[in-house]
Amino acid sequence: MxxxxxxxxxxxxxxxxxxxxxxxxxHAAAWDEQGIFPxxxxxxxxxxxxxxxxxxxxxxxxxxxxxxxxxxxxxLAAGCTSTAAYISIHNMxxxxxxxxxxxxxxxxxxxxxxxxxxxxxxxxxxxGAGSDAAALRTRAVRxxxxxxxxxxxxxxxxxxxxxxxxxxxxxxxxxANGISCIVVEKDTPGLGFGQLERKMGWNSxxxxxxxxxxxxxxxxxxxxxxxxxxxxxxxxxxGGRLNIAACSIGGxxxxxxxxxxxxxxxxxxxxxxxxxxxxxxxxxxxATALEASRLMVHRAAALLDRGDTEATMxxxxxxxxxxxxxxxxxxxxxxxxxxxxxLRDYPLERFLRDVRVHQILEGTNEIMRVxxxxxxxxx
Amino acid sequence: xxVLVPVKRVIDYNVKIRVKPDGSGVETQNVKMSMxxxxxxSIEEAVRxxxxxxxxxxxxxxxxxxxxxxxLRTALAMGAxxxxxxxxDDVLEPLAVAKMLKAIAEKExxxxxxxxxxxxxxxxxxxxxMTAALLGxxxxxxxxxxxxxxxTAKVTREIDGGLETVDIKLPAVVxxxxxxxxxxxxSLPNIMKAKKKPIxxxxxxxxGVDTTPRVKTLKVxxxxxxxxxxxxxxxxxxxxKLVNEAKVI
Ligand SMILES: Cc1cc2nc3c(=O)[nH]c(=O)nc-3n(C[C@H](O)[C@H](O)[C@H](O)COP(=O)(O)OP(=O)(O)OC[C@H]3O[C@@H](n4cnc5c(N)ncnc54)[C@H](O)[C@@H]3O)c2cc1C
Numbered sequence: 001m002x003x004x005x006x007x008x009x010x011x012x013x014x015x016x017x018x019x020x021x022x023x024x025x026x027h028a029a030a031w032d033e034q035g036i037f038p039x040x041x042x043x044x045x046x047x048x049x050x051x052x053x054x055x056x057x058x059x060x061x062x063x064x065x066x067x068x069x070x071x072x073x074x075x076l077a078a079g080c081t082s083t084a085a086y087i088s089i090h091n092m093x094x095x096x097x098x099x100x101x102x103x104x105x106x107x108x109x110x111x112x113x114x115x116x117x118x119x120x121x122x123x124x125x126x127x128g129a130g131s132d133a134a135a136l137r138t139r140a141v142r143x144x145x146x147x148x149x150x151x152x153x154x155x156x157x158x159x160x161x162x163x164x165x166x167x168x169x170x171x172x173x174x175x176a177n178g179i180s181c182i183v184v185e186k187d188t189p190g191l192g193f194g195q196l197e198r199k200m201g202w203n204s205x206x207x208x209x210x211x212x213x214x215x216x217x218x219x220x221x222x223x224x225x226x227x228x229x230x231x232x233x234x235x236x237x238x239g240g241r242l243n244i245a246a247c248s249i250g251g252x253x254x255x256x257x258x259x260x261x262x263x264x265x266x267x268x269x270x271x272x273x274x275x276x277x278x279x280x281x282x283x284x285x286x287a288t289a290l291e292a293s294r295l296m297v298h299r300a301a302a303l304l305d306r307g308d309t310e311a312t313m314x315x316x317x318x319x320x321x322x323x324x325x326x327x328x329x330x331x332x333x334x335x336x337x338x339x340x341x342x343l344r345d346y347p348l349e350r351f352l353r354d355v356r357v358h359q360i361l362e363g364t365n366e367i368m369r370v371x372x373x374x375x376x377x378x379x
Numbered sequence: 380x381x382v383l384v385p386v387k388r389v390i391d392y393n394v395k396i397r398v399k400p401d402g403s404g405v406e407t408q409n410v411k412m413s414m415x416x417x418x419x420x421s422i423e424e425a426v427r428x429x430x431x432x433x434x435x436x437x438x439x440x441x442x443x444x445x446x447x448x449x450x451l452r453t454a455l456a457m458g459a460x461x462x463x464x465x466x467x468d469d470v471l472e473p474l475a476v477a478k479m480l481k482a483i484a485e486k487e488x489x490x491x492x493x494x495x496x497x498x499x500x501x502x503x504x505x506x507x508x509m510t511a512a513l514l515g516x517x518x519x520x521x522x523x524x525x526x527x528x529x530x531t532a533k534v535t536r537e538i539d540g541g542l543e544t545v546d547i548k549l550p551a552v553v554x555x556x557x558x559x560x561x562x563x564x565x566s567l568p569n570i571m572k573a574k575k576k577p578i579x580x581x582x583x584x585x586x587g588v589d590t591t592p593r594v595k596t597l598k599v600x601x602x603x604x605x606x607x608x609x610x611x612x613x614x615x616x617x618x619x620k621l622v623n624e625a626k627v628i
Contacts, residue, residue, distance in 0.1 A: 008574065010449060011453065011565065011573075048566045049567030
C-alpha cells in the first residue's frame with residue numbers, strides 16, 4: 001500500500017492548482033454574483049486536458065485514471081467549486097459516450113467534447129423521479145429510424161447552454177430495465193428548456209428543466225443497447241460521485257486555509273485567535289475531516305480504476321462522507337471568520353453555498369446510505 | 380539553434396511567506412513550491428521559438444535538491460526537449476549559478492540563454508547579468524519582445540522611462556520580463572509525454588564550480604508592520620507634522 005501521489009499525479013495537481021489559482025479563483029465571485037457561465041474559461045481548461053480527463057486519448061481525452069481525476073477536481077474546486085463541478089458533469093457525460101458508445105458515436109461527438117467546443121449535460125432526474133430515478137417517465141417511442149421523445153427532465157446542469165444532452169428515457173417496461181440512453185443534440189426540434197432556476201449556489205452554471213415535445217432523435221444516437229440506459233447512468237454516477245466529493249474537499253480546503261490564515265492574524269482579548277485552544281481543536285478537527293475524506297475518495301477511486309465489485313459501495317461511502325465533511329468544514333471556517341465570514345467580500349459563504357448541493361445531487365446522501373446498506377445486507 | 384533556460388524551484392507565489400522563529404531564513408517545510416514565474420515565461424519564449432522553427436532544441440536546467448526534478452518535469456511538459464539537473468543541497472548564490480551556467484553553456488553551445496529577470500524568492504536580479512559577463516556574451520535584460528535575426532536579435536527592454544530597443548549579437552543572454560508572453564499550462568497529455576524526455580544529472584564539482592556562499596546572512600525578519608495613519612484637523616497641522624515629525628519638508 002502506498003499513500004503517496006506518483007510524480008505524474010503531483011504534476012497533474014500542480015497544473016490544476018495553477019489553473020485554478022490563475023483562471024478560476026480571481027473570477028469566481030463575479031461569476032457567482034452575475035450568474036456567468038464561463039464558456040471561454042472552460043475551453044481553456046480543455047486545452048490543458050480537463051475536458052476529458054478519463055476519456056481515451058484517440059478522441060482527444062487525457063486517458064487518465066479516476067484517481068488522477070479526483071486529485072485534479074480537488075484543485076479546480078479550490079478555485080471555483082461551481083465551475084469545477086460543471087466540468088466534472090461534462091467529464092461524466094463524455095465518459096459515458098466513450099465507454100458505451102460505438103466507434104462512430106465516439107468519432108462523432110468526443111473530439112469536440114474533449115476540447116469543450118461542445119458541452120454536455122447529464123439528464124436523469126425528472127420532476128416526479130429524483131431519488132427514485134428508475135421511476136422516470138420520459139418516453140422514447142420508436143418510429144422507423146427515429147425515437148420520438150416526450151417528457152420533462154428537471155434540474156439539468158448546463159441546460160440551455162450546452163450542446164449535447166445525454167438522456168435516460170423509457171423505451172420499454174417499467175423499472176430500471178426499460179430505460180435507454182439517448183443523446184439529443186441542442187438544435188433538435190421539440191427540445192426545449194424551462195426558465196433558469198434561481199439557486200443558493202452553483203451560480204456559474206445554469207440549471208433548468210429540459211422538455212421534449214415530439215422530439216425526433218435518430219436511433220443512431222442511442223448509446224448502448226435498449227434497456228441498458230439505467231446501468232450506463234449508474235456507472236457514470238460512480239465516477240461522478242467521486243468527482244463531486246473531490247469538489248467538496250477542494251472547496252472545503254480553500255475555506256480551511258483561509259480560516260488558518262485568519263486565526264493567525266486576527267486578535268481578540270489581547271492575543272491571536274490561534275492561541276485559543278478551543279479554536280486550535282476546531283482547526284485540528286477540520287484538517288482531520290479533510291484528510292479522512294481525501295483518503296476515502298482516493299481509495300474508492302482506486303477501486304473503481306481496478307473495476308472492483310465493491311467500487312459502487314465505496315464510491316457511495318466516499319461521496320456521503322466527503323460531501324458532509326466538506327460542508328461542515330466550510331461552515332466551521334465561516335464561523336472562525338466571525339462576521340467577516342458572512343460577507344460576500346470573503347469567499348467563505350460562496351464556498352458554503354456551492355458545496356451544500358453536493359449533499360443533494362448525484363444521489364442524495366440518504367440514497368448513498370441506501371446503496372451502502374443494500375450492499376451490507378445483501379439485498 | 381539551441382536555447383538554454385535555467386528554471387528555479389521557489390516558494391509558490393500564492394504562499395504567504397513566514398519567517399522561521401530563529402530568524403535563520405523563511406519557512407520552507409510543508410510549503411508549496413513551484414517554478415519561478417519568470418522562468419515559466421523564459422521556457423514559454425524558448426518553446427515558441429521552437430514552434431516557429433527558429434530554435435531546434437530547448438534545454439531546461441535546474442540547480443538544487445532532488446525535488447528540482449519536479450520543476451524540470453514541468454519545463455519538459457511545457458515543451459522543453461530535455462533537462463539538466465545540477466544536484467546539490469548547497470545554498471546557491473547568483474554567482475555560483477552563473478558559473479555553473481557558464482560551464483553548461485560551454486558544453487552545450489546554445490545561441491541564447493533566456494534567464495528570468497529575477498527569482499521571486501530572493502529577488503536578486505543578478506544571475507543573467509553575471510552569466511553574460513562570465514561568458515563574455517551580449518546581454519539584453521528585462522525583455523518584453525525578442526525578435527530573432529540572422530545571428531542577431533532585436534530585444535525590446537522595459538526600462539524605467541519606457542521601452543528601449545537594442546540590437547544584440549548572438550550568442551547572448553536575455554532576461555525575461557513579465558510582459559514577454561503569457562506562459563501556457565503544462566497539459567495533462569504533455570505531462571505524460573514529458574516522462575519520456577531525458578534529464579541528465581550532474582553536480583557542482585563535476586562542473587568545476589565551488590558554490591561556497593560569499594554572503595553571510597545575519598538575520599531574516601518580517602518587514603515592519605504598517606502603522607495606522609492619523610487624521611489631521613487642518614492644513615496648518617498637516618504642514619507642521621510634515622516639517623516637525625516626518626521631517627520631509
Ligand atoms: C443544482 C442542482 C443541479 C442538478 N443537476 C442535475 C443534473 O445535471 N442531472 C440530473 O439528472 N439531476 C440533477 N440534479 C438533480 C438531483 O440529482 C436530485 O435533486 C436528487 O437526486 C434528489 O432528487 P429530488 O430532488 O427529486 O428529491 P427527492 O427524491 O424528492 O428526495 C427528497 C428527500 O427525501 C429523501 N429520500 C428519498 N428517498 C429516500 C429513501 N428511500 N430513504 C431515505 N430518504 C429518502 C432524499 O434523500 C431527500 O432528502 C441537480 C440538482 C440540483 C439541486
